């Protein structure tokens with residue numbers, strides 16, 4: 001419910017001294033912990049040593065840490081955060097006015113940095129731990145390009161080599177994203193490529209393929225594990241990434257407390273689950289501890305509906321099946337969203353932490369169609385000014401739906417949503433929408449069944 005004793009500014013910023021000094025680890029408050037990663041060869045939980053062959057040491061510790069509620073943010077990372085954080089919590093007065101809703105809408109805007117999204121919050125942390133370990137460089141994959149851009153920025157800041165495998169179709173369709181990465185010194189290779197064994201194998205099996213995130217992950221992992229002084233890093237899905245992204249939720253919580261605002265509803269878009277997990281972590285924690293109740297909503301595309309139509313099962317994280325198995329809501333590792341899907345959030349699985357929270361009813365999920373998402377994006381841009389990323393616009397769509405429900409019931413709910421980034425590199429998608437050429441494709445049950453049939457038989 002609202003509390004309006006203090007007038008609420010358009011933008012709530014925190015003072016530097018109010019910025020979080022620790023990340024919050026929601027796993028510490030979960031009774032049912034997220035299921036461990038499994039070694040695909042043995043079916044046993046991955047040990048720290050096995051994970052250490054792929055990931056940086058300190059990040060492995062964070063990945064396996066289900067106990068410590070808070071983890072200190074190293075000073076170097078805190079200093080980097082200061083360049084673009086705190087991010088503002090914006091009261092969407094203009095949107096409320098346009099909708100004529102009694103609801104109060106707030107969005108946490110993560111697009112105020114060159115990478116244009118929240119991904120920098122984890123990129124700098126991962127690059128920092130790689131540097132501290134004395135590594136030469138890191139490898140990764142990128143789909144739409146935001147993660148690759150964020151990692152390039154973090155690596156150039158720390159003088160670390162950065163090799164990015166970019167899904168071929170994006171490499172060709174988003175030349176400017178590619179150039180931003182190269183400007184920050186990254187090596188960008190279109191995937192699948194002939195530079196790795198798994199890339200050669202995929203190209204032999206599927207000549208002419210335009211690639212997928214799952215393929216690019218396999219190539220990046222091979223490229224890291226086959227070279228001395230390199231490790232692989234990932235921009236979403238993993239527990240460690242959610243941990244770093246908890247900075248979003250902690251800042252949000254502090255900003256709300258500063259103005260005595262009680263959130264009723266928290267909404268985030270969900271691809272691999274990192275921004276959502278980060279935004280909701282402190283709120284989900286309060287809910288898990290029985291201190292407060294919030295309605296928490298994950299929003300996903302109907303064309304890639306892992307939470308709303310997927311299975312909760314162990315699955316491969318990548319197409320080449322070189323990664324550990326993760327238990328998650330998944331559509332099957334062979335699932336590739338229809339080519340007309342332009343809105344991002346195209347990963348076949350969902351973070352194990354978010355999956356477990358969903359399984360336990362801490363959060364709910366909704367799936368929306370991309371044409372309605374782009375309509376919401378444009379409505380939002382015209383009143384609030386910011387041109388949103390298509391991914392973020394999934395959250396906008398549901399926030400607007402909820403605000404319109406409040407209009408009918410007269411409820412003055414406080415609706416908080418995550419505006420994860422800007423959409424300047426998504427203008428082909430906006431063009432398709434503006435030209436009336438955007439369509440929706442919702443996979444049939446038969447298509448999903450065919451994909452589920454490829455799930456590994458575990459437990």
Ligand SMILES: *Cc1c(COP(=O)(O)O)cnc(C)c1O
Nearest residue numbers: 146236271272273274275391421
């Ligand atoms: C990557 C990305 C997402 C989705 O990733 P999550 O890990 O689910 O947060 C959402 N919005 C933007 C702008 C992104 O770049």
